[in-house]
Amino acid sequence: MGTPVVDNRPPVLLDSSFLIALERETRMRREGPTFAMLPRLAGRKLCVSIVTVAEFLEGARDRDEAARALARFPVQPLAWAQARRCAVIQARAERRLG
Numbered sequence: 001m002g003t004p005v006v007d008n009r010p011p012v013l014l015d016s017s018f019l020i021a022l023e024r025e026t027r028m029r030r031e032g033p034t035f036a037m038l039p040r041l042a043g044r045k046l047c048v049s050i051v052t053v054a055e056f057l058e059g060a061r062d063r064d065e066a067a068r069a070l071a072r073f074p075v076q077p078l079a080w081a082q083a084r085r086c087a088v089i090q091a092r093a094e095r096r097l098g
């Protein structure tokens with residue numbers, strides 16, 4: 001057996017827009033831009049913010065099912081450090097993250 005590969009890159013914070021698009025593409029059985037991004041996320045630690053949880057549950061048809069789907073992701077606490085880092089990333093990005 002080989003040694004597992006450890007991904008030392010920072011976790012990826014999934015926002016509600018991404019999760020909603022992924023759910024929509026899955027429901028419609030259509031591979032769109034969200035599915036196209038999944039291979040780039042392979043091996044990365046994925047997490048959500050409590051804001052993402054609230055937004056996703058708000059629009060869910062079945063909140064219990066949506067909560068179970070979100071339960072697989074750790075919740076990233078948000079504070080000033082995360083807000084400042086996001087502001088820097090957004091300001092430098094060619095395209096806003098949303």
